[in-house]
Amino acid sequence: MIKADALTKRYGPKTAVEGLTFTVRPGIVTGFLGPNGAGKSTTMRMILGLDHPTSGTVTVNGRRYADHPAPLHEVGALLEAKAVHTGRSAYNHLLSMAATTGIRARRVREVIEMVGLDEVARKRVGGFSLGMGQRLGLATALLGDPATLVLDEPVNGLDPEGVLWIRTLLKSLAAEGRTVFLSSHLMSEMALTAEHLIVVGRGRLIADTSVADFIHNAAPNQVRVRTPDADRLRALLFGPEVRVTGRERDVLEVTGVSSDDIGRLASAHGITLFELVPQQASLEEAFMESTRDAVEYRVAEGAPGPARTAAAARHRDGEVA
Amino acid sequence: MSAGIVTTGAGPGFVSRAAGHGRVTFVRVLNAEWIKLRSLRSTFWVLVAAVFLVIALGLLVCVGTVDRWPNTSAAEKARLSPPNASLTGLYLAQQAIGVLGVLVVSGEYATGSIRATMAAVPHRLPVLWAKSVVFGAVTFVLMLGTCLVAFLSGQAVLAKEHIDVSLSDPGVPRVVVGVAVYLAVTGILAIGIGAIVRNAAGGIAIVFGLLLVLPEVVRALPSDWQDRITKYLPSEAGQALTRWHPEEGALSPGAGITVFVLYAAATLAVAAVLLRRRDA
Numbered sequence: 001m002i003k004a005d006a007l008t009k010r011y012g013p014k015t016a017v018e019g020l021t022f023t024v025r026p027g028i029v030t031g032f033l034g035p036n037g038a039g040k041s042t043t044m045r046m047i048l049g050l051d052h053p054t055s056g057t058v059t060v061n062g063r064r065y066a067d068h069p070a071p072l073h074e075v076g077a078l079l080e081a082k083a084v085h086t087g088r089s090a091y092n093h094l095l096s097m098a099a100t101t102g103i104r105a106r107r108v109r110e111v112i113e114m115v116g117l118d119e120v121a122r123k124r125v126g127g128f129s130l131g132m133g134q135r136l137g138l139a140t141a142l143l144g145d146p147a148t149l150v151l152d153e154p155v156n157g158l159d160p161e162g163v164l165w166i167r168t169l170l171k172s173l174a175a176e177g178r179t180v181f182l183s184s185h186l187m188s189e190m191a192l193t194a195e196h197l198i199v200v201g202r203g204r205l206i207a208d209t210s211v212a213d214f215i216h217n218a219a220p221n222q223v224r225v226r227t228p229d230a231d232r233l234r235a236l237l238f239g240p241e242v243r244v245t246g247r248e249r250d251v252l253e254v255t256g257v258s259s260d261d262i263g264r265l266a267s268a269h270g271i272t273l274f275e276l277v278p279q280q281a282s283l284e285e286a287f288m289e290s291t292r293d294a295v296e297y298r299v300a301e302g303a304p305g306p307a308r309t310a311a312a313a314r315h316r317d318g319e320v321a
Numbered sequence: 322m323s324a325g326i327v328t329t330g331a332g333p334g335f336v337s338r339a340a341g342h343g344r345v346t347f348v349r350v351l352n353a354e355w356i357k358l359r360s361l362r363s364t365f366w367v368l369v370a371a372v373f374l375v376i377a378l379g380l381l382v383c384v385g386t387v388d389r390w391p392n393t394s395a396a397e398k399a400r401l402s403p404p405n406a407s408l409t410g411l412y413l414a415q416q417a418i419g420v421l422g423v424l425v426v427s428g429e430y431a432t433g434s435i436r437a438t439m440a441a442v443p444h445r446l447p448v449l450w451a452k453s454v455v456f457g458a459v460t461f462v463l464m465l466g467t468c469l470v471a472f473l474s475g476q477a478v479l480a481k482e483h484i485d486v487s488l489s490d491p492g493v494p495r496v497v498v499g500v501a502v503y504l505a506v507t508g509i510l511a512i513g514i515g516a517i518v519r520n521a522a523g524g525i526a527i528v529f530g531l532l533l534v535l536p537e538v539v540r541a542l543p544s545d546w547q548d549r550i551t552k553y554l555p556s557e558a559g560q561a562l563t564r565w566h567p568e569e570g571a572l573s574p575g576a577g578i579t580v581f582v583l584y585a586a587a588t589l590a591v592a593a594v595l596l597r598r599r600d601a
Binding site: 026045048049050051052065066068069070071072073075077079080082083084085086087088089092093095096097099100101102103104107110124140143144145147176177178 | 335336338339340341342343344345346349350352353354356357360361362363428429432433434436437439440441442443444598600601
């Protein structure tokens with residue numbers, strides 16, 4: 001259980017994190033999302049007592065990190081790939097970490113095996129690939145068999161097999177009753193791994209919600225309709241929430257109406273449908289949408305209001321990219 | 322309380338079993354720092370080089386002294402300190418130890434491993450004390466052995482002209498042990514500087530400036546200033562312990578090493594305050 005209360009961090013005039021309040025619960029994987037510079041890493045460093053909050057507090061299992069007599073048993077952290085002296089072997093790095101808390105060498109060998117580094121454990125970390133560095137970081141995090149895991153971009157640099165492995169591992173760790181808190185830029189990965197999301201933008205909390213709700217709220221579901229009578233159907237679809245777009249001649253992209261209702265409407269008016277496909281917005285679209293709002297509010301006051309739908313977000317992506 | 326750690330430690334539904342229930346203690350942090358020190362190849366080789374250079378330079382100076390002895394003036398003969406001649410390597414060793422001391426800390430900042438270290442020991446100060454104790458002790462033990470070898474082999478060379486001294490002569494043990502003490506304190510001073518500056522290039526520059534450049538700068542000052550300042554410089558004060566014939570106007574061996582230790586202590590104190598206050 002991680003609890004942040006009005007957590008704020010300023011570096012000189014720059015505010016990295018502002019008034020962040022959230023709770024990360026045990027038993028599930030919680031994702032930490034936000035664009036670059038949103039304050040994710042700073043928040044994670046404050047959880048681990050590496051950076052001192054300017055104001056506010058953050059506790060792990062009811063205590064400040066530094067107040068735990070054996071922090072490695074409380075929180076396992078992967079903060080950046082290879083926070084390890086490049087001249088030391090993976091085994092010696094883990095052994096020295098373990099020594100601080102009286103963890104035995106047997107446990108060191110155990111975590112090395114767990115992350116699949118057996119063959120290179122005696123080699124110097126300087127020669128490790130990014131993926132091997134991540135595995136070592138994870139081994140460091142697991143060393144104290146902690147109840148809470150804080151992982152900054154753990155899948156960064158892993159191959160597809162490694163990504164699948166870490167996803168399965170994190171889910172099983174959470175299923176054991178542990179608190180798992182991870183940040184990632186890989187949205188599709190987050191959608192598969194996390195159940196709950198904490199989303200930040202510009203150091204402020206944007207959302208603290210389940211993945212499903214986040215996607216639904218930020219980007220309403222869309223229905224793709226292909227019909228030879230596109231113009232007739234478009235004229236029939238109206239309402240306060242309804243929005244119809246379409247880039248191809250025979251295709252309508254409809255939000256605010258369910259596919260069932262569109263089907264009934266078409267049937268009642270004798271309109272032929274070739275396709276009627278409900279499309280769930282992706283987490284990526286939802287993320288872009290909600291963080292863009294936060295960024296826009298702060299960057300350009302008085303600029304045109306932010307778009308509300310995923311379709312619009314997609315549209316703009318096309319223009320920007 | 323000790324029973325509480327197991328349960329308060331785990332979140333609801335999870336109790337850690339695989340890694341034991343130990344807590345952070347100073348002895349364990351010492352052990353961790355010892356593992357770190359001995360698991361870097363660069364540290365090992367710099368120390369090997371320091372041992373070799375101290376013995377080799379002592380021998381070289383003794384051979385030269387013996388070679389020139391028949392042509393040496395009486396005044397110079399009177400100034401010769403046989404134990405110090407065989408321990409001339411002190412000046413090379415202090416540079417190697419000074420660089421290593423800075424690197425023991427700055428290497429952690431350069432590679433980012435300091436975050437792992439601070440996450441394991443969030444009170445931070447035990448890490449600084451442990452680094453100082455471990456590096457100081459390793460330097461002292463290693464350099465004491467090295468100085469003994471350098472002294473004995475150097476005196477064996479000087480024996481050719483019967484100008485050698487023995488370990489049982491008055492003041493000689495103080496010189497041999499004193500060099501090892503001086504180097505150990507130099508190492509601790511360098512750790513303090515490394516922890517303040519957190520950067521290898523800057524830290525090494527400051528250590529060299531303090532030990533090598535500062536005495537030269539003072540030498541350029543008017544002579545009555547020199548007399549007042551020189552003896553309190555870190556290197557001059559510390560080396561008072563290592564000189565068989567006390568230099569004129571210098572501090573006594575005991576006072577000198579005390580001043581040098583105070584420099585190291587003050588540096589560590591500043592490092593400690595900054596370590597607690599700064600973000601890692």
